[in-house]
Amino acid sequence: MAETKQQLHIAMFPWLAFGHIIPSLELGKLIARRKGHRISFISTPRNIDRLPKIPPDVAPLITLVKLPLPHVDNLTENAEATMDVPHHIIPYLKIAHDGLQEPLSKFLETSNPDWIIHDFAPHWLPPIASRLSISRAFFSIFNASSLCFIGPPKFPLSASPGTTEETDLGKRTELEHFIVPPKWVPFPSKIVYRPYEAKKLFELIEANASGVSDMFRLNMVYLGTEFLAIKTCMEVEAEWLNLFGELLHIPVVPVGLLPPSPQEGNDNKDSTWDTISEWLDTQEKGSVVYVALGSEIRPSEEDFNELALGLEQSRCPFFWALRKSAGGESVELPEGFENRTKGRGIVWTGWAPQFKILGHESVGGFVTHCGWSSVTEAFQFGRALILLPFIGDQGLIARFLEERQAGVEIPRKEEDGSFTKDSVSQTLRLVMKDAEGQIYRDKAKEMTTIFGDKELQHRYVDKFVELLEKHRRIINKG
CATH class of the missing domain: 3.40.50.2000 (Glycogen Phosphorylase B;)
Structure with a gap:
């Protein structure tokens, strides 16, 4: 007898930057439109109010969830996204974002989604979701070649003994380490930082005003997620996607390039x-x-x-x-x-x-x-x-x-x-x-x-959602 397909409830929690929020919303709309799953899209009130209008065909499946951003010194009243603040104030936005831990936990407890698709910033989220038996997928708006250059987490998930030294970003401590391809890239590549860019990179490696570094956030998210969904496709960077899957030891799933729909201006x-x-x-x-x-x-x-x-x-x-x-x-x-x-x-x-x-x-x-x-x-x-x-x-x-x-x-x-x-x-x-x-x-x-091939790109979303469905069925049977 054919198995009845269950509607999933998927929570989405992007970082407070419109370069992250819009692709996340695009992915949510495609999941709802193509597969009929319910989406809870979570951000702060002002960010939700600034979103493009949800098209009528998917609006019934998408709930926009507003979590008020806690007050933090150095942040002006209406600052809820990176575009609202100068670059040097962004660490304070991360403090405010970390203050969403409690209200997000309460929302997850009461709404009980099957999945949460989250960003790099909430390093505290994987243990909470795990305790509530909510599956986790990290959605990266960064492409595979950039993630490969930055490298795998400090503590590989299931790496064989002795590999930590080779793939530990912490071992790249000098500017010279970032202007050449990393050791773990096995094929010729010109994808490197210039010296003036590498100087700025140390901001990501060192703890900022939020108390942790961006690399710490990324590492904790890598270590606590079940899938890495990434905004790219095999036709654009197959070798990098394959390499990153080998480096991470968890499924790395391209979700396509998420081209925006023209009628949704x-x-x-x-x-x-x-x-x-x-x-x-x-x-x-x-x-x-x-x-x-x-x-x-x-x-x-x-x-x-x-x-x-x-x-x-x-x-x-x-x-x-x-x-x-x-x-x-x-x-x-x-x-x-x-x-x-x-x-x-x-x-x-x-x-x-x-x-x-x-x-x-x-x-x-x-x-x-x-x-x-x-x-x-x-x-x-x-x-x-x-x-x-x-x-x-x-x-x-x-x-x-x-x-x-x-x-x-x-x-x-x-x-x-x-x-x-x-x-x-x-x-x-x-x-x-x-x-x-x-x-x-x-x-x-x-x-x-x-x-520009919408159908090609949408097939990636379909395959990703099939993985989410299959994973939940296995968990539910277990």
């Missing part, structure tokens, strides 16, 4: 899109460079100036989505910049619908900070990439893309990461116009066959 902001599209409609096909460095990047005044002057010097039409920083500090455009580029370029300081802009046929290239979600969006439309990474895994993603000739990085000084208007201008012209840059434009178009 912010409806209430359509007048914004009308204004932007009106300008884009006047530009030649494939001529416009879209410039957006994400909601959390705060370039120095010097970097900001060189980027602006490089854009001007390139003579490329551009649309620059320039958001005011959370700390309130404003950066000034070079004097006369907007007058000199009038008609050829637009500096847009409000909210900009990135997915729709990238989808417009006049856009040919994208100056990006190399956030994995932004890369995913750009490749759905075959947009050539000009790479300008700043923090975290962005440098590793830039090397990953360059290795595949899927983007070109703006040249910078190895020691301090500075760049010039000339390097910006030359890279823009190479990727957008020059004959020798055709390879990058072709490669970007080629990427649409993977990144």
Whole structure:
């Protein structure tokens, strides 16, 4: 007799950053839409209120759960996500996040989900979920090559004796260790940090104001999870996914690239899109460079100036989505910049619908900070990439893309990461116009066959959910 399929209840708890929240919500929507399972999506009140509207076909299956963020010194009243605070205040946001331990525990006790799909930050969560017999999956928005570079946990889950020394991130104590591929990568790779990026990496390894380091959080989550779900696919990085599975000794499951659905843009902001599209409609096909460095990047005044002057010097039409920083500090455009580029370029300081802009046929290239979600969006439309990474895994993603000739990085000084208007201008012209840059434009178009194939990507979600279903059936029988 055929086994009756049971509806699962899945709780989702992303880190308090929209680069984590949105992919997590996208995964939740796909699980609900394709498999009919119930989702409890957990975040803070203001973050929940800022989410895109849940489509009517899945709204009955998704419950948005608001857990108030505890008050913490150094955090302003409305700061509930990383985009709301300057970079140096993020450790205090982690303190507030850790304060969600008790209300989250109560929610899990009373709602009794089958699974919790969580992020890297709640190092305290696995023991709580285990005590309540709730299965655990860590959902990583970081791609497999970046996770491989960072390395497996300090205490391998079931590694054979003697392997700890080889794979212990703690053994990489000098800057020189991070500018070469790690010993555990068995194939040729150029995915490394530059010296100026490696200096910043030590912030992740050392304990911050929250009392623990980001590496401690990640290690504890690795050690306490049953599956690692990762926002990537075999067609993009099979060798890295296979390697990471060997390093972690737990199932590493690609859930696809989670491309956002175009019909799910912010409806209430359509007048914004009308204004932007009106300008884009006047530009030649494939001529416009879209410039957006994400909601959390705060370039120095010097970097900001060189980027602006490089854009001007390139003579490329551009649309620059320039958001005011959370700390309130404003950066000034070079004097006369907007007058000199009038008609050829637009500096847009409000909210900009990135997915729709990238989808417009006049856009040919994208100056990006190399956030994995932004890369995913750009490749759905075959947009050539000009790479300008700043923090975290962005440098590793830039090397990953360059290795595949899927983007070109703006040249910078190895020691301090500075760049010039000339390097910006030359890279823009190479990727957008020059004959020798055709390879990058072709490669970007080629990427649409993977990144733009919705059915291929959705099959990954289906396989992941089948694993969740099968695992719970085994537990329930046991």
